[in-house]
Amino acid sequence: MAQQTLAPRPARAPTGAPATSRPSRVRRSRTPGPRTLLIAAVAWLLAALFLLPYAEMVVTALRPANELRDATYLPSTFEWANFVDVWRESRLGDNLRVTLLVAGGSTLLVLLVAVPAAYYTARMRFRGRRLFLLLVLVTQMLQPTSLLVGLYREFYQLDMLNSVWTLILCNAAFNLAFAIWILTAYFSAIPEALEEAAMIDGLGRAGALLRITLPLAMPGVVTAMIFTFIAAWNEFVMGLTLSTEPESQPLTVGINSFIGNYTVQWNYLFAGSVVAIVPVVVLFALIERKVVSGLTAGSVK
Helix, strand or coil, rough: CCCCCHHHHHHCCCCCCCCCCCCCCCCCCCCCCCCHHHHHHHHHHHHHHHHHHHHHHHHCCCHHHHHHHCCCCCCCCCCCCCHHHHHHHCCHHHHHHHHHHHHHHHHHHHHHHHHHHHHHHHHCCCCCCHHHHHHHHCCCCCHHHHHHHHHHHHHHHHCCCCHHHHHHHHHHHHHHHHHHHHHHHHHHHHHHHHHHHHHCCCHHHHHHHHHHHHHCCCHHHHHHHHHHHHHHHCCCHHHHHCCCCCHHHHEEEEEHHHHHCCEEEEHHCCCCCHHHHHHHHHHHHHHHHHHHHHHHHHCCC
16 A cells, blocks of 8 residues: 655644734824815814804903903902892892702603603503603693793692792603603613513513613613703793792802892903803713713723
8 A cells, every 4th residue: 555645743842832923013103184174173173163152251350349440351350249239139049049949850750750651652652652742742832921821820829939849840741741742752662572572571660661761762861851950040031920939049040149230240241150160061071971971881891
């Protein structure tokens, strides 16, 4: 028999020998082109135009009283005592407390009602579902000013004027429709198979909602929360009509008291406006992280 010649096996590399490393790709920094520079310049210009009124508001809030009518952009000295004086000489502290209670209470009440209502509307195909969503959208078109006379008479007969609960109920009622509408869209976009798998594992309907569906719908919940909070924070007409006592008025009505019949205290007016803006800015700074965590909370179990 003819002997078969076997090819020699390749020699193995000794243990501990350094492995051949692949040549690493060198990332070259690209210089921005003219189009990118133009877009960046336009973006910075638009940002400056939007921030200019706020800068003017802060500068005017720090002007001395004798320089309010000067044409110079910056005052000679910054009067930081304006913020202390506006806090002492007015009921700005009481107005801020009322606004925080109204905005926070309205947002909490809206979420407590809108989340189960939107979830039921998105998951249950009941008769008249489309008509219900249409009516929810139609109620969003009603302006609070068109119902002020009826609301005033109703709360007057119930002896609920100058009450924080009155403003909470009114603000929650006028912002509930938008919250239900947007949360229904978010719940409908989440696959129902995720809840069915969770219920097979032993969770009930409420457990699947709280642990599976709600974290995935967190961007919609945050959007509804921001919309309700800002709308209640900036509301003016209902607070002016339903709250006649200075200590029970919200911040928007309290700031309006610096506008008199013959004079306007511009430094105090803008100082109060700066105080009114700060909580909203803090809220957005905190909510930005919650949006990112809400997008990824339901992806890993």
